Every structure is written in C-alpha cells, then in structure tokens.
Amino acid sequence: MMIFSDFATWLSETELSREIGSALWVVPFVQSLHILAIAAIMASAWLLSFRLIGFSGRTQTIAAAYARLAPWIWRALIVLLATGVILIIGEPARELNNYVFFIKMGLLAAAIALTATLQWVLRHNAAGWDLLQDPPAAAKALAVLQLTLWVAIAVAGRWIAYV
C-alpha cells in the first residue's frame, strides 16, 4: 500500500530512525525486550486458557486466575507497543512494506478483543462458572481460540523476517 510505503520512506529519513539504526546493538536489544513481553503474555494466556478448559490450576477459581494473570497481559502489551514503535521507527520498511506485519496487527486486535471480553464476562459471571464442574463448551472453545490467536501473532512476528 502506497501510503505505508511513503510513510516508511519518510520515517527512514528521520534523525531518530538513523540513530536507532546506527548502533548495531539497538535493534536486537529492543527485539529481546519485545520477546520478553511476549513471554509474559504467552505464559499468561496459555495458563488462562488451560484453566478455562480445565487442564490445570483447578485449585483456583477461574475468576481468581483471570484476576491474577490478565493484568500481566495488559502491562506486557504496553511494553510491546513501546518496543514495537521503536522497532518500526528503526526499520520502517521491514514492517510497513510487509503484508505479514499487517496480518499480525489484525490478529493482535482480535486477541486483545477476545481476552478483554473473556475477562469482562468472567468478572460478571465467574460465580456461575465456578460452581459447574466444567465451564460450558463455548467457553472452552473461546479459550482455545485465545491461545491460538496469541501463538499466531508470535508466528506472524517471526515470519516478517522471511517474507
């Protein structure tokens, strides 16, 4: 898309972009921070999904699990946004001229919406779900979807380098 391509070119010519690109260590360093934030989200999302499905963590209520883990997802997203912006400014063409990056952003929007919705539903319905032996099948399906989306985002992130 021309508009992103033009923006990428403009960005690459800014002082900030040149500075980020000038020191060899900056991009891998910021990428590593990006990966650490992904680790916080990935582990939290998987454990939440596993709890929802009923695989593990049954000593805690589903509501308690979400209350404990979901905040880490939101905090990590802030780090992802900050590091992501730095990476884009440093190498604009790498992301903005790559359709895989936009697929990743779409998946991210979906994952955020799903996780936020599940968290909201649980805040209002937790008591009902925890009284049941197993959450409803629909909840389990959404848990699998939650897990799949976060994995897909990470995979898309890696594939940016290959497409």
Next chain:
Amino acid sequence: MDIATFCAWLEAQPFAVAILQSLWLFPTIESVHVVAITLVVGSIAMVDLRLLGFRKDLPVATLTQQILPFTWAAFAIALLSGLLLFSSQATLYYGNAPFRFKLLLLALAGLNMLVFHGISYRDVAHWGDKDIPPLPARFAGGISLVTWISIVFLGRWIAFV
C-alpha cells in the same frame, strides 16, 4: 570424534539438509522454537518472582505444582526444535559466540534448577504460605530469572553476529 567432525556429520544428515534447503521448514521450526521459549521464560518468571517474594497470593508449592510441568513440556519442545535448527548448520552455529554462550547459560539454568529442587525446595512445607521464602530459594529464583532473560538476549544475538 571431535566436535567439529560431529557437526559436519550432523549437518550432512538428510533431515538437516532438508531443513536448510527448504524455504518454509526452518522458519516453521524456528517459530515453534520461539513460542516454546516464550512459554518457558514466561512461566519460569512466574515461579521465580514468587520465589523472590513478589505476589505472595499463592503458596509456592501450589504455584510450582501448577506451572512447572507446563514449563517442562515447553522446554522439551524448545530443546527438540533447537536441536533441529542447530543440525541444519551445526558448524556455523557451533562457531557462533552468542550461541555457545547461550548453551553455557542453559547449562547454568539447569544446574541452578537441580540444586534448587534437590536442596532448597525440600523443606518447602515449612516455608509458611504467606512468607518470603528462605534465602537459598530467593537466590535460586534470582539466578534463574537473570539466566533465562540473558538466554533470550543471546538467542536474538545469534543472528546478528
């Protein structure tokens, strides 16, 4: 057989050659490797932070029982995928300083874990649910956290050297 010979032999194996020559095989295995690593690091960080005394809402024993099997499963996948990736260009990776340093830190993480489970963790029943764990446990948690974070940074560096 010395290491150099082993590396040459390994990367000549059909499966290793296939991974190197395929357009999608390496990226796919690497994606699995990355996701597995994030699961290992993320879940271990939860245990380590608890050992260090943060977020004392769950007893240590409960947390470790819930999380560590998950961590182990993810580590097994990370290890297997890592071996496959390594085999595709064994000589090159073996000669890569960040990669060797990463292996060293993996060994350190493993050793730290063995010491923790073999010694410090033994009396976990006496720690008291809401207390900060004893010093050896905090030490193990701290070393684990720093080591695994360093492993992530070194892993990223492999491609940049």
